[in-house]
Structures are given as structure tokens and as C-alpha cells.
Amino acid sequence: MAGVDLLAVRTFVTAAEAGQLQIAADRLAVTQQAVSKRVAALEKSLGVPLFTRTARGVRLTVDGQAFLPHARALLDAEERALSSVRPGGRPLRVDVIGRRAATAGVLRDFHRARPGVALDVVTLPDVRAAVAAIRSGALDASFRCVTMPGFELPDGIEATPLFDEPLHLVTGPAHALAAAREITPARLAGHRVWMPGNVPGTEWTAYYDALAAAFGLTIDAVGPNFGVEDMLDTIAGSPTVATFLSDRTPLVRPAVDGLRRIPLRDPTPVYPHSLIRHAGNPHPALAALRAHLASRPAHHPDGEVWAPPWALRSRPPGAGPATARAAGSAEPGGGQGPGA
Structure with missing residues (x-):
């Protein structure tokens, strides 16, 4: 598996919390198409589907449910890493x-x-x-x-x-x-x-x-x-x-x-x-x-x-x-x- 794209991970977490790709797109200030492409690229990278599409939006698969807490941990680690060197955020x-x-x-x-x-x-x-x-x-x-x-x-x-x-x-x-x-x-x-x-x-x-x-x-x-x-x-x-x-x-x-x-x-x-x-x-x-x-x-x-x-x-x-x-x-x- 190639390295995980943190932008795609952030998009996945936002979509999982929103339950709809359009709402996730609005929160991320991008198009719904961009959200779909990022999620698809992440699924391809991981080799498993993360969402199933429904009439009301998207729902996490079993793999998506397993990946979500780790995805959040990745984003938390990214923020801590950036804060450690960001003036005002680091010591x-x-x-x-x-x-x-x-x-x-x-x-x-x-x-x-x-x-x-x-x-x-x-x-x-x-x-x-x-x-x-x-x-x-x-x-x-x-x-x-x-x-x-x-x-x-x-x-x-x-x-x-x-x-x-x-x-x-x-x-x-x-x-x-x-x-x-x-x-x-x-x-x-x-x-x-x-x-x-x-x-x-x-x-x-x-x-x-x-x-x-x-x-x-x-x-x-x-x-x-x-x-x-x-x-x-x-x-x-x-x-x-x-x-x-x-x-x-x-x-x-x-x-x-x-x-x-x-x-x-x-x-x-x-x-x-x-x-x-x-x-x-x-x-x-x-x-x-x-x-x-x-x-x-x-x-x-x-x-x-x-x-x-x-x-x-x-x-x-x-x-x-x-x-x-x-x-x-x-x-x-x-x-x-x-x-x-």
C-alpha cells in the first residue's frame, strides 16, 4: 500500500461525520466531485471500500468503521506535528x-x-x-x-x-x-x-x-x-x-x-x-x-x-x-x- 494522503484522510473523516458528500464538500470548501475523487483515491490506496452509497448519502462500511478512529488519530498527529514548529503553537x-x-x-x-x-x-x-x-x-x-x-x-x-x-x-x-x-x-x-x-x-x-x-x-x-x-x-x-x-x-x-x-x-x-x-x-x-x-x-x-x-x-x-x-x-x- 502506498503512503496515505492526509488530505484524503481529512476528506474521509469529514464525509463520515457529515453523512453526505455535499455537506462534506461545503465544510471543506470544495466541490462534491472533489470529495468523491479523494474518497475514491483513498479507497484504492487502502484496497477496501469505506462507504456504501444510499439514497440519503453515504454510510460507513465495516472497514470504514474500523478505519475511522485511526484516521482521526492521523489527523491529530498531523496537528501536533505542525503545532510543534508553528510560531504561537509551539513552545x-x-x-x-x-x-x-x-x-x-x-x-x-x-x-x-x-x-x-x-x-x-x-x-x-x-x-x-x-x-x-x-x-x-x-x-x-x-x-x-x-x-x-x-x-x-x-x-x-x-x-x-x-x-x-x-x-x-x-x-x-x-x-x-x-x-x-x-x-x-x-x-x-x-x-x-x-x-x-x-x-x-x-x-x-x-x-x-x-x-x-x-x-x-x-x-x-x-x-x-x-x-x-x-x-x-x-x-x-x-x-x-x-x-x-x-x-x-x-x-x-x-x-x-x-x-x-x-x-x-x-x-x-x-x-x-x-x-x-x-x-x-x-x-x-x-x-x-x-x-x-x-x-x-x-x-x-x-x-x-x-x-x-x-x-x-x-x-x-x-x-x-x-x-x-x-x-x-x-x-x-x-x-x-x-x-x-
Whole structure:
């Protein structure tokens, strides 16, 4: 038997429920002849008659009665399949740079505030992949640093700054800087900051390369990335290795490991996050997400901050809006470090 034509199946179900081909034709906005042809083609495909014709219309045969519930199930499955990818019908699909990142926490807050909004949370490789998915309609929004040198947002893609995420240095108890209450980035000159999650060509690696160049420190990306827990396990026992984490990333190691989280000051390096979306995206839940983000209290780090000159950053109160459209001002890199 050849594959079943779902249009013919829909016509069969409509005719079975109507009991007359003309009524089915009216409901489907086609001619009675078209209904007859579709039903005949389905019967030929199945190899059995589905209806007997009577003076009053049509009546299901035994085979037609057996097929009807399965035909309805096929149409239900078709609708579920279409809804899974239809904006407004499928869940809001949002990309975060890491499921332990601060932006993932923002998305969790939105879910708690609006539990009725269905979400699909994905993690794409970098901002280029996220923007491509937004342009194609496969993705509704992304929490990212927008760009890096040489990369511009395409027409129709908008990026709205969300917040600047301060970085902390994390060391083990034997590290030379472990006793510091806070340090300046300049004091990291000559020190090794281990970030095995940094991938060449990504926006977050561009951010940390710029940070290293600005303050003379060394970003070491050598070694497999087994995740934050493994990295912290290594750092806890090392007198020379440290890493950067967001001020919002919990230290998942036990207190007995003696890990130190040291704020960076004068200036505070901040990793700027934005919401990227397509200006014409019709998904109704995207408006709800944007309204939730706009209602969050603004938080800006105290004192002087640092970010790459090409970074799209959130503005302190009174500084006015900062939305990037298409090309032009863009945002830095970051991700695996701040909250991976």
C-alpha cells in the first residue's frame, strides 16, 4: 500500500461525520466531485471500500468503521506535528549560552513568573549559529553577547542589552591571590587564567582575548572541557591556576575545598548580555518574555567597569536606550566563562 494522503484522510473523516458528500464538500470548501475523487483515491490506496452509497448519502462500511478512529488519530498527529514548529503553537524556543549561565537563571525566573508559557531551552554553539537560527525561524530568541570584531547583525535582527555581568576570579586556597578581598585586573598580569571551554571563533573567546590583551593576563584554553565541576576540582588543588566565573555562578564544590571567589575592581570587567530576536517574530510568548525582562529591576555594577570597545552594553539609569538594529554597534563575546 502506498503512503496515505492526509488530505484524503481529512476528506474521509469529514464525509463520515457529515453523512453526505455535499455537506462534506461545503465544510471543506470544495466541490462534491472533489470529495468523491479523494474518497475514491483513498479507497484504492487502502484496497477496501469505506462507504456504501444510499439514497440519503453515504454510510460507513465495516472497514470504514474500523478505519475511522485511526484516521482521526492521523489527523491529530498531523496537528501536533505542525503545532510543534508553528510560531504561537509551539513552545517559545530560546537559546542560552550555558544552562548554568546567568541568563539561564533569568529564563528560569520568567518560567516561574509565567508557568503557563511553554519553553524549549536550547544551547547553540555561538552567536553566529544563534542568529542564523533566528533568521530561519527555528529559534525565537537568544541570550548572547551579540557580536565580535568582523561580525554584524543582519537586517531584521535586533539586540537589546539586558545587563552587565561582573566577573570574579576563582582560586584554590594555595593560590598566590587567594587571600585578597578584591583585586584589580592589572594584578592578574602574568597569572594563568584557565578557561578550557573557550572555543576559537566564538563571541565569548573574543571577549576574553580582549580582556587578556587589555590587562596583560594569560587565558589558557588548553585541555578538554569536562565542565565547571571538573575545572573547579583542578583549581581547588592548584597554587597557580585560577578561572573567571560570573558573580552569579554558584561554587558547586564543597566548602572544605577552600575555593575563593574574589571580586575584580577598578575597573570591574563585565560581560554584557543582550536579548537577540527577529523584529517580525509573531510568537505571542516572545512579547511576554520581553515584558518580563523590562520589568526586572536594573542592576549596574558599582564603580568603573570594563568591556571591549565593540561591546553593546546596558546603560546606567538616565543614559537612554541602547538597541542595536542590523549592523553597526554590536556586542562582545562571552559565555562559557561567565556562567557556564
